[in-house]
Amino acid sequence: EEPRNPPSKIAIVGAGIGGTSAAYFLRQKFGKNVQIDLYEKEEVGGRLATLEMEGKLYEAGGSVIHPMNLHMKTFVKELGLSPRSPSDNLVGIYNGEQFVFQESEWFLINIIKMLWQYGLNFLRMHMWVEDMLDKFMRIYRYQTYDYSFSSTESLLHAMGGRDFTAYLNTTISETLEKAGFSHRFIEEIVTPAMRVNYLQGGKINSFVGSVSLAGTDSGLWSVEGGNSLVCTGLLYASNSNLIRGTVTSVQQKTRPLKSGDTVTLYEVNAETESGSQHVLYDIVIIAAPLNKGLSSIKFLNFDPPIKTFTRPYQQTVATFIHGQLNYSFFGCPEPCPNELSAILTTDNPSLFINSIGAVSPVKSTGGGDPSKSTDLKVWKVFSPEPLSKDQLHLLFKSYHAVRSKTWLAYPRYSPPEKLPPIILHDRIYYISSIEWAASAMEMSAVSAKNVALLSHHQWHGIDEKVDQENILEKIKSEL
């Protein structure tokens, strides 16, 4: 049989890390001749965005990257960007009345405190995360050898077997309790980690819970100048066209061929600065959540109809304050003996914040570690609702600058989790399906590479690289 020509045109909706990394991987797979159009209704970067305060920029959305997030690591290297290490934080856990755990500057004291309060739970948690990461990292090998998956469930299954798919159906608290972690450790250490990372407590699914625990590891990093530089870099490197506008609908169209056959194409309808635009594509990739209030894309003329999803996203407000923290609000007498630079919280309905932490601007100035400075620091507060003036006056003795950004940040997780499909129609793919397992920059990049491989294999009929079992053995036999 004649090898099929590459597609002529691919549309990607959304220029966040999912959409821009898809453009990059699609260019690698389909070659230089395919036209790739990337539609973006707001800013390139999406949920990777900085906020300006007093002439400096701070990460207002996705901020930290795990040292084992290999796609993000490779992008930064290939694009000639530099990693930036966030400042060291002394962490305290506040339960609404007092600190239940406080880190000290002294390593040995921390070890003794951890053992005294939680026995071997910290060590076991470390081992738990290591095990999860070992399994997670199998995806890089599969993707290097071009293997792809037609659903997020099968992708998770290939990484971590039944453990990973079962994680979608139980809460992180239940799973850790079953694994023998103490109730106190789950309440005082695990739940605060879920509350800072996903604004939700121990009831989130165990997969996103494990990702969230990985987000407490050491060695986390960000991109010098701002994480969104990865998206602008990928857009440029992929040689795609950025179309500034809102995609309103995608419609199925049938066109006659010279041979007498017909071909199905997808018309992407968008409102752009220069008016309405209607362009036909061979492949369409959706890299934005299709949930209510987020992307508002209609799918027209499909039988059976393509569903959009109704489950909600979690509202998260990131507020930046340049001021002097009122430690006595947290029950610490002044002067507070340990000047904590990150305060996490346990589940307590009377608390109006989830976390507060000292942050540095995205550009390192070489002026030392600001978390250690005695000057006023810039703090980032995560809360479900915007902070009122009264609440700011409770948290700060004084402040002279405040800025905030409200996000529909990540899914409201509620296991058992039914994940949206990746394949919405023959050649329409949905990258953001993966967010219902866990939302993180690397998750979007993993899903983007999977969709690039899957769309390539389906276009060219390469079935042996889709949904395979025992891939590690297959790879060994390929060597």
Ligand SMILES: Cc1cc2nc3c(=O)[nH]c(=O)nc-3n(C[C@H](O)[C@H](O)[C@H](O)COP(=O)(O)OP(=O)(O)OC[C@H]3O[C@@H](n4cnc5c(N)ncnc54)[C@H](O)[C@@H]3O)c2cc1C
């Ligand atoms: C406050 C916060 C903190 C976070 N912290 C971290 C962290 O520390 N580490 C981490 O790994 N992850 C973090 N995350 C999660 C991470 O930011 C996201 O998982 C990731 O950025 C999602 O990328 P994406 O490209 O899939 O989606 P998005 O970034 O949302 O991109 C989708 C894009 O599509 C555009 N779009 C939507 N609809 C349309 C349309 N109809 N037409 C055209 N364009 C459209 C949007 O404007 C957007 O730019 C955080 C998220 C938030 C909000």
Ligand SMILES: CC(C)=CCC/C(C)=C/CC/C(C)=C/CSC[C@H](N)C(=O)O
């Ligand atoms: C995908 C894998 C295997 C690991 C990612 C681990 C990671 C970096 C998790 C963090 C996820 C997240 C949504 C963090 C939000 S808050 C981040 C930070 N604490 C802040 O204050 O901005």
